[in-house]
Amino acid sequence: xxxxxxxxxxxxxxxxxxGAAAGKLxxxxxTECRKHYFPPRPFCPYCGGxxxxxxxASGLGRxxxxxxxxxxxxxxxxxxxxxVVMLDEGVKMLANIVDCPPEPEALALDxxxxxxxxxxxxxxxxxxxxxxxxx
Amino acid sequence: xxxxxxxIVGAAExxxxxxxxxxSQVGLHADAALNALADCGLKPxxxxxxxxxxxxxxxxxxxxxxxxxxxxxxxxxxxxxxxxVRHAAAAIQAGLxxxxxxxxxxxxxxxxxxxxxxxxxxxxxxxxxIYGPLFPPMRFTLPVMRKMKDDGLTxxxxxMVAVVQREWAAFHPRATARDPITVDDVLSSRMxxxxxxxxxxxxxxxxxxxxxLTSAERAKDFPAKPVYLRGTGGEGAEGxxxxxxxxxxxxxxxxxxxxxAFETAGITPTDVDHLMIYDAFAHLPIYGLExxxxxxxxxxxxxxxxxxxxxxxxxxLNTNGGGLSYMHSGMYGMYALQEGVxxxxxxxxxxxxxxxxxMVHGVGGMFSAAATVVLTNExxx
Numbered sequence: 001x002x003x004x005x006x007x008x009x010x011x012x013x014x015x016x017x018x019g020a021a022a023g024k025l026x027x028x029x030x031t032e033c034r035k036h037y038f039p040p041r042p043f044c045p046y047c048g049g050x051x052x053x054x055x056x057a058s059g060l061g062r063x064x065x066x067x068x069x070x071x072x073x074x075x076x077x078x079x080x081x082x083x084v085v086m087l088d089e090g091v092k093m094l095a096n097i098v099d100c101p102p103e104p105e106a107l108a109l110d111x112x113x114x115x116x117x118x119x120x121x122x123x124x125x126x127x128x129x130x131x132x133x134x135x
Numbered sequence: 136x137x138x139x140x141x142x143i144v145g146a147a148e149x150x151x152x153x154x155x156x157x158x159s160q161v162g163l164h165a166d167a168a169l170n171a172l173a174d175c176g177l178k179p180x181x182x183x184x185x186x187x188x189x190x191x192x193x194x195x196x197x198x199x200x201x202x203x204x205x206x207x208x209x210x211x212x213x214x215x216x217x218x219x220v221r222h223a224a225a226a227i228q229a230g231l232x233x234x235x236x237x238x239x240x241x242x243x244x245x246x247x248x249x250x251x252x253x254x255x256x257x258x259x260x261x262x263x264x265i266y267g268p269l270f271p272p273m274r275f276t277l278p279v280m281r282k283m284k285d286d287g288l289t290x291x292x293x294x295m296v297a298v299v300q301r302e303w304a305a306f307h308p309r310a311t312a313r314d315p316i317t318v319d320d321v322l323s324s325r326m327x328x329x330x331x332x333x334x335x336x337x338x339x340x341x342x343x344x345x346x347x348l349t350s351a352e353r354a355k356d357f358p359a360k361p362v363y364l365r366g367t368g369g370e371g372a373e374g375x376x377x378x379x380x381x382x383x384x385x386x387x388x389x390x391x392x393x394x395x396a397f398e399t400a401g402i403t404p405t406d407v408d409h410l411m412i413y414d415a416f417a418h419l420p421i422y423g424l425e426x427x428x429x430x431x432x433x434x435x436x437x438x439x440x441x442x443x444x445x446x447x448x449x450x451x452l453n454t455n456g457g458g459l460s461y462m463h464s465g466m467y468g469m470y471a472l473q474e475g476v477x478x479x480x481x482x483x484x485x486x487x488x489x490x491x492x493x494m495v496h497g498v499g500g501m502f503s504a505a506a507t508v509v510l511t512n513e514x515x516x
Contacts, residue, residue: 004265004267005264005265005267006265007260007261007262007265008257008260008261009261010257010261013261038262039258039261039262039376039379064281064383065277065278065279065280065281065383066277066280067268067272067273067274067276067277067279067280067328067329067330067331068326068328068329069267069268069270069272069273069327069328070325070326070327070328070329071269071270071272071273071327071328073267073269073270074269075267076267079329080267082266082267082268082273082274082277082328084277084278084281084377084378084383092378092379093262093378094262094263094266094268094376094378095266096266096267104329104330109280109281109284110284125265125266
């Protein structure tokens with residue numbers, strides 16, 4: 001099994017990955033719209049304004065939708081879950097659901113999730129697991 | 136009264152369809168283009184506008200020996216060719232050119248393709264591809280579990296999309312998959328990416344298609360029955376990150392595109408005699424029927440299951456069998472257009488008797504973009 005993919009990082013997204021390496025899930029926040037947004041960019045996608053801040057997310061969210069892939073994929077052992085997580089801050093992001101069987105019975109939509117960080121080489125990748133699954 | 140201003144006067148698919156190991160991607164473009172030129176009795180020298188998606192338009196131009204005054208290489212995925220029909224119409228009306236050739240070719244199965252990247256988006260690569268959804272069945276389908284929970288869509292209804300389209304494909308000698316299937320067949324086919332099984336996913340084929348457009352006043356000089364554009368059609372876009380769709384139960388790009396197409400054609404859904412909705416996967420006709428306004432939100436699964444889109448139903452949909460059964464090269468929008476043209480010419484093997492208005496709606500990428508056109512065989516309305 002080859003390695004899982006790692007991100008190509010750009011100047012506008014460096015802060016996000018630096019945050020992940022420090023165990024923080026970072027979003028951006030428009031001080032005019034008072035809205036969080038993702039993925040990173042140095043302006044607000046709702047109003048085009050540049051008055052934006054980098055803020056730490058709660059790391060909490062819910063399972064918004066998913067597929068369970070049975071296709072061979074570099075670095076992954078099928079079946080595995082590709083999920084969209086709705087963060088408590090109101091933004092959606094893709095992730096795998098970890099510490100959870102890749103079965104529909106274990107994946108109830110809207111179940112609470114929490115962020116965790118997966119080491120891949122020099123990178124730390126935000127992932128989500130069922131809230132409280134870490135004993 | 137309105138008179139048509141633009142017509143499709145030439146239309147053809149590649150000589151062979153499905154498995155074409157002897158032609159490369161550029162060769163498929165050219166085979167379709169030569170067939171479309173023969174269809175209307177033109178030569179490459181008669182073409183002064185050229186357009187394609189997913190391939191360098193200049194290369195197609197050089198390969199065919201055309202000297203254009205207008206070109207368009209809009210590449211937003213499979214609906215590019217539908218968008219290019221409306222772009223070409225605008226160019227002809229603006230006097231930028233007189234006779235446009237739109238080509239498509241893709242060696243999806245035999246893989247004699249160009250180096251088009253599968254995922255050219257920077258943000259999609261950085262924030263989605265790292266989680267492994269490398270293939271369309273894992274990614275294009277991501278909103279569907281949400282739609283099932285919020286709108287009551289069921290796996291059986293998704294299966295019925297495939298069943299009904301196979302009924303249409305049975306009419307078409309050139310369709311790849313023509314044998315009847317049942318809901319049980321679909322639901323027991325191999326799991327690809329839950330909840331999608333093999334028979335809910337499109338074919339992988341080789342093929343191409345081409346169209347030739349000119350002004351309506353010239354249209355009657357050509358041998359085939361003219362097919363006119365009614366209104367400007369529509370287009371819309373969100374972007375290549377499925378996770379960032381505004382809604383998971385409805386496509387904004389579909390809604391924007393469909394609304395424009397209906398408004399500029401001066402029609403409502405009940406006026407549409409024949410409908411094509413690009414179906415890379417079984418959920419797309421569901422989203423399309425709802426987002427274009429043929430049914431209310433949450434009703435499309437039942438509408439298809441009740442038989443309204445099958446042969447003999449009141450809204451014939453995807454009458455070539457669609458990407459699920461006819462063929463799917465990768466960017467299928469051209470084949471939806473070809474079946475719309477055949478229906479308006481009255482020559483489809485699955486002909487809808489008396490059909491006067493055909494709507495062709497396509498998706499580009501994975502809910503990334505959309506385009507819609509309205510075709511008719513009437514020169515005024």
